[in-house]
Every structure is written in structure tokens, then in C-alpha cells.
Amino acid sequence: MTKVATENRADIYQRVTDAIIAQLEAGTRPWAMPWKAGNAMRPLRHNGVPYSGINTLILWMMAQERGYTSPYWMTYKQAAELGGQVRKGERSSVVVYAGAMERSETDSNGETIESRIPFLKTYCVFNAGQIDNLPEHFTAQSFEHVAPTARFECADAFVAATGAMLRHGGNRAYYSPATDHIQMPPFEAFISAEDYATTMLHELVHWSGAKTRLDRQFDSKRWGDEGYAAEECLAEICASFLAADLGIAMQPREDHAAYLASWLKVLKGDKRAIFTAASYAERAASYLHGFQKQDEEADAA
Template sequence: MSDSTSESFLQRHSRDVAERLIRQMEEGTGPFVQPWDARMDLGLPMNPTTGRSYRGGNLLHLWALQNAWDVRDNRWMTYKQATAVGAQVRKGEKASVIEYWDWSPVEEAKKSGDPGLIAKAHPKVFFPRVFNASQIDGLPELLLATPRPEPEIQQACEKVIRDSGAVIHHDGGNQAFYRPMTDSIHLPEREAFHSASGYYATALHELGHWTGFPSRLNRPMKGGFGSEDYAKEELVAEVSSMLMGERLGIGHDPTQHAAYVKSWIKILRDDPREIFRAAAAAERVVEFLKVPEFVHEPLPKVEREQTTVAANQQELEKANTKLRTSTRSRMKQREHTMVV
């Protein structure tokens, strides 16, 4: 695929993803605008051959598809990955496109130290096609993770907050906010929250804002309430709090930030790529805060079947070669007879 074709496909793909998320936000069913309980949730869209969740915009895209299709399976994989574990995509099923960015050309250019090469280096983008497990026959039944005990969840949340080193004051009255001027988080008293999960969800959202400070992830923190820049920062914090809520098992409650939905819709309509930028920034927030990720046990590959297929293919190639040799020999003999 040429660079111009890739760019055109990327624009169409971004627009399709943004439009689906916009429709779901308008209906109140989008991944980061819908409340959900982690104890009843399937988990983040993941690849069962790697055991890891999808990242960034791909994660939001596949999660939105799960919502739209109302499927009860969070596993997504390519056709090749399905066959490698002994499964089979059903005939007629339609694939969903995701993005894969290869940054190795940029990394190699940086290693060279050549300013000219660095300036010309660009990542390559590919568009793998994946299928949901509901479209595939032969996969083992989905096993949901056992919910962790509440004390363990709270301990994990406390560790993330404590290890961040953020200054937190419980003097916010009935408000929760991050103040860049003093680089501090302000929350209501713990007793003001209806549940421990509610407290941690709010604290982690503000901690997401805290990571944007210049000495940390250095995101643009300009613009007052109601501005586009403010809404973009809120989108990053909301997606990052959703990811943290899933990883830590506290779920997601977006009600405090519902006022930004109209602004987010406008932002995505103006620039569909913004959802991918926000999702990538949210991933960096989660990584910066070292929020632990649950890794699933990867599905084993069916080595015996693959070996059998390879052996059969080799036998077929040998037979074809023998047939071609025999045919050429007969044709030469025939030609010789005709010449004589």
C-alpha cells in the first residue's frame, strides 16, 4: 500500500471510528461515557493469542463495536491467529479494521544520529483485520476473571496514588479538581463519597490531570472551562480513568464529567484523529502511573496440526514436481518422434 493510499485509508478509518463513537456518545452508550461495574464487565478488548489488551484508539474502537453488536466476548484476533490455535472464522463473517504502527524506521534513524535521516524517518502504518470470538468457531469458552476482594482492590488503588507522589488535599468541599498553579489535587473528604470505588475513581481522574504537568508528561494545560483545549484535556483524563478503573477493578462512573460530552462530539467531528491522540495520551498516563495490567493466559498454538499441514504441503509439492518432470519428459519424447 503506497503512502498516499495509506493516508487516504487512515482518514476513512478514523472517520468511521469517530462517527461510531459519536453515535454512542449521543446515545449515552460509549465506552467512556457509560457507567459500568468492573465486577460484571467482560474486560478490555484483548487478543487471546498474546494475552494482552489492545491499545489506544484500537481499544476504544473494538470496545465500541462490542457495545454496538452487544456481544458477550472481548476476544479479537486475525484470521491467521485463529487458524494457528485450531479455530476457524465462519464463512461470510466481516472483519473489523484496526491500526498497527511500526516505529522501527524512526528508532533506527535516531540510533544513527544522522539529522538528515531522522528528519526523513516516518513510522509505517498497517491495517490488520480482526474478528471477534463470536465470529469464530473452535475457540475455547471465554473464562471471566474472578473478581478480586474489595480490600485487595482498595490496596491496589492506594498504592497507585501513594507511589505517584502527588500532593492531595481533602479540602475541595463538594468539588474535585487539579490545580496546575500549585501542582496539587483537591478532593472532598472521603466520607463524602457513597463508596470507596467512587472515591478512587474520582482521585484517579484527577491524578490523570496531574500527569500532564510540564515536569511529567507535559500536556497542554491551557484554556479555561468550556474551551476546546480544556475539553481535550478532560477527554484524556476520562479515557485514562476508564482504563485505570478496568485494570484496578473499580469500574467507571462518568457522571461527574458528562458536561463535556457535547464538546467531545464537536472535537471529533472537527478532527476524527483526535480520539486516537487522546487514547494514546491516556495510555501514557496509565504507564506513567504504573497501573498494573492483567495479562491473560495466551491460547496455545496447535503445533501438531500445523506440522501436519506443512508435511502435507511438502508432499503435494513433491508430487507436483514429479508430475511436471514427467510431463516435460513425455513432451520432449513426442517432439523427437515428430521430428524424426
Template sequence: MKRNPQKRPDIYSQITNTIVEAIEQGAGEWQMPWHRSGEGLNRPINIHSGKAYRGINILSLWASAQAREFTTGSWGTYRQWQEKGCQVRKGEKSSLIVFYKEFEVEEPDPNTGDETSKRRVARASWVFNADQVDGYERPEPVEPVSDPVQRSQAAERFVTRTGAVIRHGGDQAFYRPSDDVIQLPEPERFLGSETSTPTESYYSTLLHELTHWTGHAKRCDRQFGERFGDDAYAVEELVAELGASFLCADLGINLDPRPDHAAYIDHWLRVLKADSKAIFTAAAQAAKASDYLAGLQERSEAAA
């Protein structure tokens, strides 16, 4: 018996609603699900493969961790935890992630003329955090950058290897596509907050603008105008916000939300509520941007 496709849960809507709820809960303090400290800031890791989750799954799991105050970034399915000798506690609620399954369909591909074409369909999977299981030995957490006067060698090396032109001066941070330059205030102009040091504030801003830099036509060539129209600028800002959060997680830097991000919150919410796949698009483009920057690291090492 075939299932009625209308009864199948809308994965896009479920995850989008989770993100929207998390943003709305923290919007008054300019907090996003990815503005976290401690181990939870790291990219969520699957305990079976040891690999980090990607794209929309990072946001979904960060939002779930924030809502339920989980303290670790380790996740796995019920079976994967059992295989590790751990047991999910009775009554614990799972968190939704999505994976894509590719299959062939018997219809001509309009681009190639082939009799069969491939399609990708989103499928849901459900995982539990390490805080929800018994028998898990937590690894030693990676210490985040904490000294306000000490530069992050990892971040400096990462940015240098991209080859991006970065200039310092003035009191504004921006990326200017016309001359392909990132402009930042001098590092000493960055102020700390209750949750971050000046150094963390500086690098999170730099990585935000570096993500914008990847959108240039000669790099990732990001263009949202056809799909999002007047909202294209807000979507690009969301990509940069997510890209910075991914990079900060990898480099051990607490992400400090820029004050001007508050102006985008209502705009972001409008976009996400109007299009349940918008956050998937933004997360996918942010992952593509971070992958592009990672590729520059490898090429720089090979040329050395």
C-alpha cells in the first residue's frame, strides 16, 4: 500500500519552525541559536561517524540544544548510541535532522536527453544529544579563545591563507564588491561584552565579512535576486551570519552578534515564514562558502 504523500511530515516546515521559534525567543537580546558559548558552540558531531553535521542540520541541532539547554555537541540516533554502549533515557525527546536520498526516475532529463534522471528527496532522521543518554564519557572540551589581548593564531592563519585583501581604518566593517576589499576598524576599536572579549568580537566580524567575500562572481557567485527579490540582501546577510558561526565554531571563537544584526531580525523572520526552504538555502550557501574557504587553506598548504 502506498503512503499518502500529503500525510508525510513537511521536513522543511518542521525545521524552519524550530529555527524561527529560537530566533523569536532571543530576538529581544539579538541572540540567535548559534550565539552560544562552551562546547555547544562547536559544530554538532555525529558519534558514529565522528564527522560534523553540515548545513541546515547544524542550525537545527544548535536550536534544539539551546531550547533544551544541552551542554554537549555530540549527537546520534537511538541505534548509534546503543552501538556505543550507551542508552537513551526513557521519555527523552529526539531532535530532527534531514538527509537527502538520491534516486532515478523514468523520465527524460531536459538538459541531457537521457531517458532517466536523478532526483534528491529530503528524508527525516531523529537524533539524541549526549545529555540524553546514560553511559557516555564526555571528552575534554576545547578551550575557546578567551584572552582579550592575544590574537588567535588559528584564525590569523586561516584568514591569511584565503588571500583576501583586508584593510583597517575607520569605524565601520563591510565588504565592498566593487574593489573586492574587506574593510574593518582597527582591532583595538572592538569592545568586549558580557559574553565575549574584544578579540572574539573582532574575529567574528572579520569572518562575517570574509563570508560575504566568498559571494563574489569569481568565487561562489551567490545571487539571490531572482528568488528572493527585495529580500535578497537580508538573505545574503543571513548567509554571512551563518558562515561566520560555522567558522567561529571550527576555530574555537565565541560568536559575538554585531549590533547591526538586530536590524535584520524582523526581515529574516519575514523571509523564513514566507518560504520554508529559505533557511535551507541560506545554510547550504553558508556551508558552500565555508567549504570554499577550507579549499583555499588546502591550496595554500600545497603551494608552500
């Protein structure tokens, strides 16, 4: 069983990385949970605001390990303010908050030097499934189940709003930096609508990293090196975020096994790598969601 320990304040980077490594070594990706009860969505705070970045992965992982189906998570105090009571003996889960302190120092020449010191704090939350007497909407979830053979028009519309050039044909899915287009096999070639939609979102994330967009660079020189693995890991995580936002269950890619070894090598070599990947993934997701807002504003005008 994988665990993100809550009893001590050991290195949070190492704790989370070790838990994710354990899942990958068991053949499970924590960013592609099996969505019990159709719950394909982001974890939510008590006020309905979604968690982001590494906290999304942490809470998906805990929900999968402990069998929680409610997407809501909150502190002990927040539960009490809502009239709830955390059941005796329930274990909390640790999430993180990243911030920075501004510091001013005077050097030997009398000049003031401003510096920004990043920090990471942890705090404990409980799933709504661990809490009694909460308002009903925290535990009674209703989900629309889409027929497996139905095409996800929401994914098609999401990609179309970005203006990305999408071509169909052949038997490979990829993003081509040289021609700045996404290549996809025909929809009919995929096993399911989920496979098609999530593969398309994965390639869209690669598209977002182009120099004219987010200019994301990991110094990749060849297939399978650490830079390539970092970009693929990021794309996997971001695609899972987008799929959850659109209510689509993330499907394992056919090349999943080929990437496991390279992902594990990156994570074992740098305990902060998954935090960095999740941060870049969240940035890419926000960037791509930005096109949807522009499209909605244009329609409104």
C-alpha cells in the first residue's frame, strides 16, 4: 500500500515522490485513477474551488488508496464550521502550499538587495467521506455516464478553441514541432471515445510547449532521455487534469510501459521532479483553458 505519511513532518518532497514511485513500480499511474462512480473530476476544496498541481495528484492518490468517492476535501476546522464532525480514528492526508518570502539585505557597498525565498508548507485535510453531518451535496454526488461509443464533443470543442492544427490519418499520434500540427489516427481507429479524447489532449499539451507559446524546454536530445521523459510525464499529468476538467476518464496509452522506466529514473534522481512536472502541467492546463475563455467571450460579443 502506498502512503503519504501524516504522522511526522519529514521531507514532503521525498514522501510524495516515494509514494508516486511505489505506484509506478506497481504499474499504476497516480494521475490516471480509475474514477470510481464515474468521478472524473479534480479534487475540490470545501468551497468548491479545485485543487491544483501536485495537490491534485496527492489527493487522487489518497482517494484511490482509501476508496473515497467524494471529491471534497477540507481541514478539521472547515468541517466543524460546516456542522460536520471528523469521525474518531480517521487519518488525515497532507497537502502542500507553496509560497515565497521577500527579504531585503544590505551588501558591503551599502546597496539594498531584494531576494525571494520560496518555501513549502504542509497542512492536513480530510475527505468528506470521513466526516459525519456534512450538508448532503458533499457526499451525494450525481454523475452523468456517457456511452463508451459516444464521441466527446467537449474534447473536440476544447481543442478547436485553441486553434491548434489537427490532422487525421496514419497509425501514430504525435505533435510535430516542424509543421506545428497535431497528427491523430482516425477516430474510428481508437478502441473507445475516451482513448481518442485523452490521446488528443495529450498531444495538445505538447503543442502548448512550442516556442511561440509556453516555450517549454527540458533539453531533450533524443527519444527516451531525461528531458524527453520529463516532457512526456508532464503531458500525461496535464492531460489527466484536462480530462478530469472535461469529465472524461483517463485511459492508459499504449506506450505507457515504455515510459515507466524513464519516468522512474527521473523521479529517483530528483525528489522535486514530480513537483516541477505537476507545476508545469498546471501552467499548461491554465494556458489551454485560457483559449476557452477567449472563445466564450467572442461568442458573447
